[in-house]
Amino acid sequence: MIGPLLVLATAAVGLHLSQRLRSGAQTWVSPICVAAVLFALWDLACEVSETRIFPTPLDSWHAFWEIVESERLWGDVVASLFRVTWGFLLAAGIGIPLGLVVGWSTRAFWSLNPIIQGLRPISPIAWIPIAILWFGIGDGAGIFLIFLASFFPVTVGTTSAVQNISLVHQRSAMNFGVSGIDLFRRVVLPAALPQIITSLRIALGVAWLVIVAAEMVGMDSGLGYLINDARNAGSRYDLVVATMIVIGVIGIVLDLLIRRLEHFDEVRWGYVKR
Numbered sequence: 265m266i267g268p269l270l271v272l273a274t275a276a277v278g279l280h281l282s283q284r285l286r287s288g289a290q291t292w293v294s295p296i297c298v299a300a301v302l303f304a305l306w307d308l309a310c311e312v313s314e315t316r317i318f319p320t321p322l323d324s325w326h327a328f329w330e331i332v333e334s335e336r337l338w339g340d341v342v343a344s345l346f347r348v349t350w351g352f353l354l355a356a357g358i359g360i361p362l363g364l365v366v367g368w369s370t371r372a373f374w375s376l377n378p379i380i381q382g383l384r385p386i387s388p389i390a391w392i393p394i395a396i397l398w399f400g401i402g403d404g405a406g407i408f409l410i411f412l413a414s415f416f417p418v419t420v421g422t423t424s425a426v427q428n429i430s431l432v433h434q435r436s437a438m439n440f441g442v443s444g445i446d447l448f449r450r451v452v453l454p455a456a457l458p459q460i461i462t463s464l465r466i467a468l469g470v471a472w473l474v475i476v477a478a479e480m481v482g483m484d485s486g487l488g489y490l491i492n493d494a495r496n497a498g499s500r501y502d503l504v505v506a507t508m509i510v511i512g513v514i515g516i517v518l519d520l521l522i523r524r525l526e527h528f529d530e531v532r533w534g535y536v537k538r
Contacts, residue, residue: 307319317499318505319505325348325506327503328509331506337490340483340486341396341487343479344476344486344487346403347403347475348475348518350403350407351414351471351475352410352411352467354416355410355413355414355415355467356418359415360419363420363421363423364426364448367456368426368448368452373423377423378415380420385417388409389409389474390524390534391409392409392481393535395478401483402483406486409474410471413470414467414468414471415467417470418460421459424436428459429451458526461522461526465519465523469519472511476511490503494507
């Protein structure tokens with residue numbers, strides 16, 4: 265009982281000190297302190313409930329090192345990242361151009377938007393049987409599912425970004441003789457980029473969620489498969505929770521990487537500094 269309370273007290277002091285630090289230090293100190301509080305509450309809940317099934321943070325830490333030393337973790341991480349990378353890039357490569365066309369052309373919008381909106385609510389998980397039928401159990405099915413999970417957020421987000429561009433910008437450019445493809449390249453696309461990047465962030469988060477779920481059902485490798493295998497191997501919930509934490513950490517890293525796009529000069533104007 266003393267351990268969790270000590271961690272809680274230390275985290276509270278850390279949160280207080282983080283308020284006195286510069287903004288750059290707060291970016292790291294505050295999340296670490298909040299994470300420490302959550303881990304302490306997790307450990308405290310396990311002690312109070314006296315559970316023998318759900319693991320403590322220390323049990324999960326030992327389980328993490330167990331899968332690291334077995335050298336299995338890295339292969340499953342690479343498998344999941346490989347499927348997400350290719351599926352996401354395919355979705356962005358097709359979804360962004362399609363969204364630009366649908367958002368810019370009224371005829372394309374009325375022709376394609378009903379189909380997009382009809383397919384979009386179908387969960388990518390529902391496509392798993394069809395993906396396995398078409399591609400078998402392997403990377404092809406995973407890439408296909410990630411493509412579906414990413415394609416619709418990217419396409420809809422890009423379409424909305426183009427349609428929400430202020431008419432003032434377009435008419436101002438047209439007053440200076442800018443029209444046609446030149447108007448689209450010099451005004452429409454730069455104005456839509458900030459919202460397109462936001463849609464990419466959302467799509468990547470959905471993609472990372474879907475691949476783990478898909479690997480639990482129809483794959484023979486990856487982090488989702490590792491969770492399913494740990495559960496079946498004598499209900500090793502310490503391995504399950506350890507893998508879940510790994511998935512969360514990788515998700516944070518992926519989000520930080522794609523947010524680097526916000527620092528380019530072409531899109532920096534669209535984000536407000538706080």
